[in-house]
Amino acid sequence: xPKILIVDDEEGIRMLYSMELQDEGYEIITLPDGNGLLEVxxxxxxxxxxxxxxxxxxxxxxxxxxxxKRYYDLPVILNSAYSSFKVDLKSVAxxxxxxxxxxxxxxxxxxxxxxxxxxxxxxxxxx
Amino acid sequence: MKFEEDNPQRITxxxxxxxxxxxxxxxxxxxxxxxxxxxxxxxxSGKTSVIVNVDNHSPDGTHKAFMETSTATPKxxxxxxxxxxxxxxxxxxxxxxxxxxxxxxxxxIDADLKxxxxxxxxxxxxxxxxxxxxxxxxxxxxxxxxxxxxSIAYPLTRALYGRRVRQPIGxxxxxxxxxxxxxxxxxxxDEAIAHFGIDVWMTTNAVKxxxxxxxxxxxxPKVHKIRDIDSQVGLIFEDVVGTIFxxxxxxESFWKEVKWxxxxxxxxxxxxxxxxxxxxxxxxxxxxxxxxxxxxxxxDIYSAVLERDNLIKLEEVMDIPAMxxxxxxxxxxxxxYDFAVAYKHGLRNRGxxxxxxxxxxxxxxxxxxxxxxxxxxxxxxxxxxxxxxxFEKTKPYLLDRWGSx
Numbered sequence: 001x002p003k004i005l006i007v008d009d010e011e012g013i014r015m016l017y018s019m020e021l022q023d024e025g026y027e028i029i030t031l032p033d034g035n036g037l038l039e040v041x042x043x044x045x046x047x048x049x050x051x052x053x054x055x056x057x058x059x060x061x062x063x064x065x066x067x068x069k070r071y072y073d074l075p076v077i078l079n080s081a082y083s084s085f086k087v088d089l090k091s092v093a094x095x096x097x098x099x100x101x102x103x104x105x106x107x108x109x110x111x112x113x114x115x116x117x118x119x120x121x122x123x124x125x126x127x
Numbered sequence: 128m129k130f131e132e133d134n135p136q137r138i139t140x141x142x143x144x145x146x147x148x149x150x151x152x153x154x155x156x157x158x159x160x161x162x163x164x165x166x167x168x169x170x171x172s173g174k175t176s177v178i179v180n181v182d183n184h185s186p187d188g189t190h191k192a193f194m195e196t197s198t199a200t201p202k203x204x205x206x207x208x209x210x211x212x213x214x215x216x217x218x219x220x221x222x223x224x225x226x227x228x229x230x231x232x233x234x235x236i237d238a239d240l241k242x243x244x245x246x247x248x249x250x251x252x253x254x255x256x257x258x259x260x261x262x263x264x265x266x267x268x269x270x271x272x273x274x275x276x277x278s279i280a281y282p283l284t285r286a287l288y289g290r291r292v293r294q295p296i297g298x299x300x301x302x303x304x305x306x307x308x309x310x311x312x313x314x315x316x317d318e319a320i321a322h323f324g325i326d327v328w329m330t331t332n333a334v335k336x337x338x339x340x341x342x343x344x345x346x347x348p349k350v351h352k353i354r355d356i357d358s359q360v361g362l363i364f365e366d367v368v369g370t371i372f373x374x375x376x377x378x379e380s381f382w383k384e385v386k387w388x389x390x391x392x393x394x395x396x397x398x399x400x401x402x403x404x405x406x407x408x409x410x411x412x413x414x415x416x417x418x419x420x421x422x423x424x425x426x427d428i429y430s431a432v433l434e435r436d437n438l439i440k441l442e443e444v445m446d447i448p449a450m451x452x453x454x455x456x457x458x459x460x461x462x463x464y465d466f467a468v469a470y471k472h473g474l475r476n477r478g479x480x481x482x483x484x485x486x487x488x489x490x491x492x493x494x495x496x497x498x499x500x501x502x503x504x505x506x507x508x509x510x511x512x513x514x515x516x517x518f519e520k521t522k523p524y525l526l527d528r529w530g531s532x
Binding site for chain 2: 065068072073075086087089090092093094095113114116117118119120
């Protein structure tokens with residue numbers, strides 16, 4: 001069962017996503033902000049992170065950079081009520097950027113793509 | 128490859144090598160040389176460095192213009208034999224020289240750049256001293272610049288190799304000693320790679336080697352010498368797409384295992400001031416005419432190469448007038464995949480096959496121009512993202528048609 005970490009400062013969002021994604025068969029862990037994020041990643045080893053951008057004391061874009069330094073290939077989906085952060089080049093490091101909506105269809109689809117993504121280790125070529 | 132060398136300061140080692148490939152760039156090469164020198168002096172005064180002009184024996188005096196550009200950094204001039212041209216041939220000489228010099232960081236800068244600033248050197252070199260192996264450039268470009276990148280090079284390499292490198296033929300890159308060695312030792316080489324195919328060859332090899340890749344934001348838009356766009360797009364398209372198709376044959380066991388794609392991060396410099404790129408104007412009526420006449424001229428090739436359903440849909444697209452023209456992304460993707468399969472099977476002369484895709488590229492570009500006319504840069508990026516997803520979603524079609532090796 002894939003383990004998903006949700007980082008969002010809105011309790012309602014954490015609850016909604018937890019219920020919806022548990023119904024889809026995912027194991028869910030949550031954090032209200034970036035405090036202790038790297039420790040949770042180290043201990044819990046989630047398969048994917050769904051992260052808000054505009055949190056009270058944290059920027060999801062800065063947290064994404066911290067994640068990338070240590071976990072180059074951990075799937076991260078940025079999830080914000082604002083589409084304007086897409087212009088920030090830091091968002092390029094995310095697997096997907098999904099604008100928040102009460103309809104979670106797109107989020108679930110992008111989560112599936114992020115978890116299914118596969119790049120093999122180098123294989124010797126033919127020549 | 129044999130080359131002649133002018134190394135007046137007898138440089139035998141350097142931690143940083145800046146390579147500038149050229150062919151007849153006497154009028155332009157001084158500017159990137161000066162900017163590179165300023166960058167090396169400002170950011171890397173504690174490291175040894177050298178600027179290397181890797182030239183195609185230019186008859187216009189590029190050698191003299193390079194050597195006479197005043198710099199604090201030592202310079203080396205290297206040339207292919209007379210008559211041997213191609214950016215790839217120049218870079219092959221650079222790979223070899225970088226290994227001889229035991230360079231830790233190798234930077235490649237185009238010789239006709241007009242918008243480069245010293246910070247480009249830092250942005251391309253610094254990640255290499257932070258354990259990254261390959262640095263690809265990230266520029267803000269006008270939506271109608273680099274149509275080959277947007278319509279085929281980026282979506283196709285991303286769908287094949289699973290790594291999102293936004294400018295796979297950007298030209299200005301950085302790589303480590305280890306990557307320079309793998310480039311120098313690669314046995315995959317042909318005429319297209321020896322010319323404009325070299326950039327996508329480097330990016331693809333770097334992605335496939337599973338070293339750590341990063342993108343670095345250059346700040347300023349890429350502005351270079353204005354050339355004859357028509358002939359240039361054709362040459363670039365042929366070399367770039369020919370190289371991608373050729374590499375598909377060699378790296379089949381790798382890309383067949385790739386599913387969807389993963390991002391490539393952007394190195395953590397501040398973004399600084401973002402300049403607006405200069406406008407690029409495309410002649411939409413000219414694109415439509417080249418699309419229609421080119422497709423009619425090559426219909427026998429399309430009939431042999433394309434799946435029947437795709438051929439019928441292409442006929443439908445041919446009937447759409449220039450005003451309101453649209454080339455569906457799904458059809459474009461399948462046509463590209465059909466051509467890749469035809470290339471594999473050698474259904475026609477491979478050069479002729481790749482050239483036959485060019486009229487379709489004009490049609491796709493026209494559609495892109497019309498659909499994105501009112502969009503800002505960010506909206507265009509989202510549009511291109513959708514096109515890329517189309518290539519990824521349609522990959523099972525390619526796998527099915529490609530078959531086993």
